[in-house]
Amino acid sequence: xxxxxxxxxxxxxxxxxxxxxxxxxxxxxxxxxxxxxxxxxxxxxxxxxxxxxxxxxxxxxxxxxxxxxxxxxxxxxxxxxxxxxxxxxxxxxxxxxxxxxxxxxxxxxxxxx
Amino acid sequence: xxxxxxxxxxxxxxxxxxxxxxxxxxxxxxxxxxxxxxxxxxxxxxxxxxxxxxxxxxxxxxxxxxxxxxxxxxxxxxxxxxxxxxxxxxxxxxxxxxxxxxxxxxxxxxxxx
Numbered sequence: 001x002x003x004x005x006x007x008x009x010x011x012x013x014x015x016x017x018x019x020x021x022x023x024x025x026x027x028x029x030x031x032x033x034x035x036x037x038x039x040x041x042x043x044x045x046x047x048x049x050x051x052x053x054x055x056x057x058x059x060x061x062x063x064x065x066x067x068x069x070x071x072x073x074x075x076x077x078x079x080x081x082x083x084x085x086x087x088x089x090x091x092x093x094x095x096x097x098x099x100x101x102x103x104x105x106x107x108x109x110x111x112x113x
Numbered sequence: 114x115x116x117x118x119x120x121x122x123x124x125x126x127x128x129x130x131x132x133x134x135x136x137x138x139x140x141x142x143x144x145x146x147x148x149x150x151x152x153x154x155x156x157x158x159x160x161x162x163x164x165x166x167x168x169x170x171x172x173x174x175x176x177x178x179x180x181x182x183x184x185x186x187x188x189x190x191x192x193x194x195x196x197x198x199x200x201x202x203x204x205x206x207x208x209x210x211x212x213x214x215x216x217x218x219x220x221x222x223x224x225x226x
Contacts, residue, residue, distance in 0.1 A: 004155070004161045033213070042201050042216030043156070088153060099204050100144055100215065104155040 002026070004093050004105035012111045013081050021076040021108045025093030031055075031072040033102065034066055035090040043090055049074055050097040078110075086112045118217055119202060125223040128149045132189040134220040136202030137182075143205045146214070147187050150199045159187075159200075164207075195220055 013019050025032050031050045031096035035043035045093045048056040068074045072093075078085055088109050092102040117162045120135045138145070148156040162169045163180045163183070174190040174206045175188040199221050215218055 027115050035214075035216075037153075039153075042203075042218050043214075045213050045215065048213055056209070058213075090155060092156075100146065101161060102146075102156075103158065104148075106155040107153075109153075 003078050004091055004103055006089075006091050006105040006108050008108060009106070010109045010111075011061075012113060014113055015081055015083060018077065018079050019081060019110060021078075021089050021110070022053070022073065023076070023090075023091030023093075023105060024073045025091075026103055029093035029095055030072055030096045031097050031099065032068055032072065032093045034074070034076045035092065036060070037088040037090060037107070038085070046076070048097075055097055081112045083112050086110060117176075119200070119220045121220060122218070123221045123223070125225065126192060128192060128194055128224055128226050130192055130224075132192050132196070132222055132224070134187045134200050134202075134222070136185045136187070136217055138185075138202070138204045138215075138217075139183065140186060141207040142180070143207050143209075145176075145185050146203045146205070147174075147176060148201045148203060148216075150201065150219070152198075158202065173200075189222075192224045193223075194224050197223060197224045 003049040007022045010090045033048040037043040052068045063079045066076045070078040088107040090107045091105045147159040149220045150156045173190045178185045199219045201219045203216045
């Protein structure tokens, strides 16, 4: 079975632009979470979605938004990009909302110039 | 903000030696997990230990949890060059959903052949 997939792999954007990152969970997994990992640090939780509803939100500004589709795939949107948004964005899926073990995708490396 | 702190930040050992990494956290937890990350790619789940467990084994991995000290340790026995990676502890705080993990800063392990 395929693991969690994310697209694109790398992305370069300019300050002020908008970006959309995509994630497809493992087949059968209904929960998707997004994490931001700045270089040299551990991942930080951004969002969790389950059954197309937001189930949790981390300490991130409203410029960050996400959604989950009927096939359980998900998008993370970031508006008005700042240099500090440069990071590895990780998507993780799990079987259900309360299932603790997370399966991570390879991430999308976003560089904001 | 990061809940956990890993110690040491970096560890360099020879193949065949044991590697021990420590993690401390601040709040009550439901469980604690360890993940491995190779070269800024996606994270791989290694092991999960619940708050009512004190020790858990998986292959060459041994994890201990001391909830009174809010600390955990990960022991990798008979290390191999392929174990070279960053290792993160992640906690699922009590009262939160399963997917909202709080990661530490990580330990960079280098195993020299």
